[in-house]
Amino acid sequence: MTLPYDPNVDLPPQSEIAVGIIGMGDMGKMYARRISAAGWRVNACDREEKYETLCEEFAEHTNIHIFRNGHLVSRQSDYIIYSVEAEHISKVVAQYGPSTKLGAIVGGQTSCKAPEIAAFEAHLPTDVSIIPIHSLHGPGVNPTGQPLIIIPHRLRNPVALPLVVSIVSCFKSKHQFLSAVEHDRITADTQAVTHAAFLSMGTAWTCNSQFPWEETRWSGGIENIKINITLRIYSNKWHVYAGLAILNPSAQEQIRQYATSTTELFKLMISGNRAEFSRRVKAAGEWVFKGRDTPLLLRDDLLDRFSLSGVPKAGRKPNSHLTLLAMVDSWHCLRINPYDHMICSTPLFRLWLGSAEYLFRQPELLEDSIRFAVEDDTFRSDDLEFTVAARGWSEVVSFGDFASYRKRFEGVQRFFENRFAEAQRVGNEMITTILSHTEEGK
Ligand SMILES: NC(=O)C1=CN([C@@H]2O[C@H](COP(=O)(O)OP(=O)(O)OC[C@H]3O[C@@H](n4cnc5c(N)ncnc54)[C@H](OP(=O)(O)O)[C@@H]3O)[C@@H](O)[C@H]2O)C=CC1
Ligand SMILES: O=C(O)C(=O)Cc1ccc(O)cc1
Numbered sequence: 001m002t003l004p005y006d007p008n009v010d011l012p013p014q015s016e017i018a019v020g021i022i023g024m025g026d027m028g029k030m031y032a033r034r035i036s037a038a039g040w041r042v043n044a045c046d047r048e049e050k051y052e053t054l055c056e057e058f059a060e061h062t063n064i065h066i067f068r069n070g071h072l073v074s075r076q077s078d079y080i081i082y083s084v085e086a087e088h089i090s091k092v093v094a095q096y097g098p099s100t101k102l103g104a105i106v107g108g109q110t111s112c113k114a115p116e117i118a119a120f121e122a123h124l125p126t127d128v129s130i131i132p133i134h135s136l137h138g139p140g141v142n143p144t145g146q147p148l149i150i151i152p153h154r155l156r157n158p159v160a161l162p163l164v165v166s167i168v169s170c171f172k173s174k175h176q177f178l179s180a181v182e183h184d185r186i187t188a189d190t191q192a193v194t195h196a197a198f199l200s201m202g203t204a205w206t207c208n209s210q211f212p213w214e215e216t217r218w219s220g221g222i223e224n225i226k227i228n229i230t231l232r233i234y235s236n237k238w239h240v241y242a243g244l245a246i247l248n249p250s251a252q253e254q255i256r257q258y259a260t261s262t263t264e265l266f267k268l269m270i271s272g273n274r275a276e277f278s279r280r281v282k283a284a285g286e287w288v289f290k291g292r293d294t295p296l297l298l299r300d301d302l303l304d305r306f307s308l309s310g311v312p313k314a315g316r317k318p319n320s321h322l323t324l325l326a327m328v329d330s331w332h333c334l335r336i337n338p339y340d341h342m343i344c345s346t347p348l349f350r351l352w353l354g355s356a357e358y359l360f361r362q363p364e365l366l367e368d369s370i371r372f373a374v375e376d377d378t379f380r381s382d383d384l385e386f387t388v389a390a391r392g393w394s395e396v397v398s399f400g401d402f403a404s405y406r407k408r409f410e411g412v413q414r415f416f417e418n419r420f421a422e423a424q425r426v427g428n429e430m431i432t433t434i435l436s437h438t439e440e441g442k
Pocket of ligand 2: 110135136137138233347348349
């Protein structure tokens with residue numbers, strides 16, 4: 001890969017550089033710990049009311065200096081990272097941006113870059129370079145080998161970009177240099193629609209008052225992925241998912257298509273039109289998976305290790321898998337090749353694509369799923385609730401309605417909260433094990 005900067009440029013000594021972090025939530029703290037451990041001085045703050053508790057929490061970290069507010073961080077830091085809620089980025093940058101140190105570099109960690117860039121352009125002094133970043137994983141995932149997107153948006157000197165690269169190299173992530181527009185288009189494909197599928201599963205289970213791990217029809221194999229990842233998402237903060245779906249215009253189109261594909265497939269299922277249902281599903285599968293002969297991303301023996309349920313393999317039933325059929329149909333309708341975006345994929349996206357591949361590249365499984373969808377009513381009420389849920393999520397996102405998004409999200413969160421600790425533990429292990437096997441091609 002040709003680097004978009006001169007790697008031989010002379011950088012200032014590490015002892016002269018301070019990294020600022022505004023927003024010490026889950027991601028901000030993870031960044032502060034890793035960057036300071038690599039030897040950089042870190043200046044950090046959250047909202048003023050958290051100053052004392054943050055000072056206590058980081059009292060032992062001599063390289064992390066907690067300040068009362070973003071003005072104090074901005075005026076003495078050389079690379080300042082805003083790690084706040086995407087919904088608030090404009091307000092927070094308007095507040096602290098004018099205090100940025102002369103000639104410094106500013107970036108953000110929000111998941112959608114259009115509003116972040118607009119805020120920086122509007123509120124930062126013109127001498128400041130703008131280099132946003134985005135770690136494509138949650139705070140509990142080891143950043144080593146995960147994609148880290150770097151956006152060299154405004155470079156005021158030849159040192160700015162190599163300095164940022166040198167600072168973030170402590171994550172040992174895979175660097176991808178993109179424009180903000182490319183970033184938003186790709187993450188709409190990989191993140192927003194993936195989350196829409198899992199959010200809808202959680203809503204459907206809640207509306208049916210079901211804990212899926214207690215039912216034989218959701219046990220083992222890719223069902224473990226559906227359950228673990230749904231719980232993982234709902235154990236996180238609502239604003240992370242709301243921000244990247246609502247603020248990214250490409251995401252809205254994709255989520256709408258996912259809801260449409262779900263609805264159209266569900267109508268074919270209940271009309272008993274097996275021929276047309278089968279034709280549409282297989283046409284989508286052909287388009288997305290044709291010619292793929294690499295080993296499947298997911299393997300049965302690995303999947304079965306990560307169950308939240310105690311149902312033995314013999315007791316399991318086929319599933320209509322409307323969630324996955326609709327995903328592949330959406331990719332087909334929007335002409336999105338999901339493999340094109342692997343370089344910017346999150347662990348959840350890889351597991352979701354792996355699940356789709358597992359179903360579509362094993363013809364007997366796909367036939368079972370088609371037959372079950374049209375001829376068996378075991379999953380009818382689940383599929384009905386899923387369809388209603390997918391449309392509901394799409395509607396909230398298209399209305400740009402953060403308050404309703406939060407209410408929907410937190411309602412499901414309450415339903416599942418007793419299982420979050422276990423789901424986090426199993427989910428972390430599942431991500432580490434399955435993805436390490438896929439990456440090594442084992
Ligand atoms: N969590 C994830 O998996 C990932 C998140 N991201 C993105 O990173 C960003 C941070 O996410 P995450 O750490 O999870 O979220 P958190 O809610 O944990 O952290 C955001 C922090 O910023 C604080 N904050 C808000 N306003 C200000 C302000 N004016 N000054 C200082 N601090 C402020 C918040 O306080 P308060 O809570 O009081 O508002 C909160 O503590 C988001 O934009 C998210 O989309 C990116 C990759 C992964
Ligand atoms: O992997 C996922 O999709 C997650 O849910 C974690 C996550 C959330 C937001 C991001 O901007 C990046 C990663």
